[in-house]
Amino acid sequence: MPRLHASAGFGALLAFVLIIAFGAWRYDGFLTEYNLLTVLRYNSMFALVGLGMCFVIMTGGIDLSVGSVAALSSVVAAYLSPYGLAAGLAGGLVAGIAAGTINGFIISKMRILPFIATLATMLAASGVALLLSNQQSVPASYDTNFMAIGQGDFSAYAPEWVSADDAGFFGGVIRIFFGFPIPAWIALFAYLIGSLLLNLTAFGRHVLAVGGGEEASRLMGLPTDRTVFLVYVLSGMLAGMAGVILAAQFGAGQPIEGVGWELFAIASVVVGGTLLTGGKGSVAATLVGTLLLGILFTVLNFENGMGWISLSAYWQSVLRGAFLLVVVILQSRLTKSAAAPA
Template sequence: MPRLHASAGFGALLALLLIIGFGAWRYDGFISEYNILTVLRYNSMFALVGLGMCFVIMTGGIDLSVGSVAALSSVVAAYLSPYGLIPGLLGGLAAGLAAGIINGFIISKMKILPFIATLATMLAASGVALLISNQQSVPASYDTNFMALGQGDFALYAPEWVNGEDAGFLGAVIRIFLGFPIPAWIAVFAYLLGSLILNRTAFGRHVLAVGGGEEASRLMGLPTDRTIFLVYVMSGFLAGMAGVILAAQFGAGQPIEGVGWELFAIASVVVGGTLLTGGKGSVGATLVGTLLLGILFTVLNFENGMGWISLSAYWQSVLRGAFLFVVVILQSRLTRSAATA
C-alpha cells in the first residue's frame, strides 16, 4: 500500500510539471508573473478546503459541506468587514468553526454517517447564507484593510533597500517572496502546519489509524471519537478561512459561490493519492493535486482565448467530473494491484 501512495503522489507531480511545460510552450504569458500570481491567489481557497478534506478522508470520512460553509463564512465576513480586518476575519472563521463543531459532534457522538451529516450541514449552511444575504451578494468594505487579506501582498512593507539598484540577488529574491499574494502565504503556512501535524504528532498518527480501522483503533485505546471530531472541526475552520479570502478577494460575500467546491476538494485529495477508504494520505500530494486541477483549467481558459475550442463553465464542470471519475477508477485498480502484490 505505501507503494500505491508514493506512486500516486509522484504521478500527480509529474502531470503537474508536464501541464506547466505544455502551457509555457503553447501560450504566451502562461508563465508570466501576472498569471502565476493570479493562479496562486485564486487557488489558495481551494487549497485550504482541500487540506481540511484531506484530513477528513484520511479518517475514512467525507465532508460535503465545505463549499456551503465557505459561502456562509464569506457572507459573515463581508457583513463585518466595515469594522476592520480582524472582526471580518474572526467572524468568518467563527462561522466555519461552528459548522465544523456541529459536523464533528453529530458524526463522532451521535454516530450519524458522515455523508448524511455533512449533507445536512451543507443544506443548512447554504440556506442560512441565502437568508442573511437576502439572496444576493453582500458588498465588503473598501474603507478598511479587510481587502488586503484577499487582494494584497507584502511588497508594500518591503524595506527601501530591497528596491534599490544595489539590492542584487538577495533583493530580487526578497521581492519575489514579498510579491506573493497574501492568500498564497496563508495556504503555504496552513500546509506546512498540516504536514507537521500529520507526520510529527500523535494526532496525525491517530488520524491514519482511525482511517485504517476505526473499531481496531478503538480497541487499542486510541481517542477515536476525539480524532474524528477534530478533523471535522479542522475542515470547518479551513473552509471558514477560504470563505474570508473569497469575500476579500472578490469584494463581496458570495452566498452561492461555494457550489461544487466540495467536489474540487475531493478531486484534489484523490488526485494526490489519498485513499477514499482512509488510512493513507499526504498533505503535500494534496497541494500538488490542487495545483494540478487549477492549472489544468487555466490551460482550458487559455485555449478558449485562442479560439480553437469554446468551452463554457458548464463544459468545464463536465470535464472536471470526468477527470475525477477517471482518477477514482485508476486509484481503485492500483489499490487492487497493491493488495494482490
C-alpha cells in the first residue's frame, strides 16, 4: 500500500510539471509573473478546503459541507469587515469552526454516517447563508484593512532596487517573493502545519489508524471519537478561512459561491493519492493535486482564448467530473493490484 501512495503522489507531480511545460510551450504569457501569482491567489481557497478534506478522508470520512460553510463564512466575514480585518477574520473562522463542531459531534457522538451528517450541514449552512445575505452578495468594506487578506501582498516592503530593469534574475526572484499573495502564504503555512501534524504528532498517527480501522483503533485504546471530532472541526475551520479569503478577494460575501467546492476538494485529495477508504494519505500530495487541477483549468481558459475551442464553465465542470472519475477508477485498480499477493 505505501507503494500505491507514493506512486500516486509522484504521478500527480509529474502531471503537474508536464502541464506547466505544455502551457509554457503553447501560450504566450502563461509563465508570466502575473499569471502564476493569479493562479496561486485564486486557488489558495481550494487548497485550504482540500487540506481539511484530506484529514477527513484519511479517517475514512467525507465532508460535503465545506463549500456551503465557506460561503456562509464569507457572508459573516463581509458583515463584520467594517470593523476591520481581525473582526472579519474572527467571524469567518467562528462560523467555520461552529459548522465543523456540529459535524464532529453528530458523527463521533451520535454515530451518524459522515455522508448524511455533512449533507445535512451543507443544506443548513447554505440556507443560513442565504437568509443572512437576503439572497444577494454582501459588500465587504474597503474602508478597513480587511481586503488585504484576499487581495494583498508584501510588495510594498520589497527593496527599491528589485523593481529596476537591471535587477537581474536574483532581483526577479526577490520581487516574486515579496509579491507572493497573502492568501497563498496562508495556504502554504496551513499546509506546513498540516504536514507537521500528520507526520510528527500522535494526532496524525491516530488519524491514519482510525482510517485503517476505527473499531480496531478503539479496541487498542486510541481516542477515536476525539480524533474524528477534531478532523471535522479542522475541516470546518479551514473552510471558514477559505470563506474569509473569498469575501476579501471578491469584495463581497458570496452565499452561493461555494457550490461544487466539496467536489474540487475531494478531487484534489484523490488526485494526490489519498485513499478514499482512509488510512493512507499525504498533505504535500494534496497540495500538488490542488495545484494540478488549478493549472489544468488555467490551461483550458488559455485554450478558450486561442479560439480553437470554446468551453463554458458548465463544460469545465463536466471535464472536472470526468477527470475525477478517471482518477478514482485508476486508484481502485492500483489498490487491487497492490493488495494482490505477489
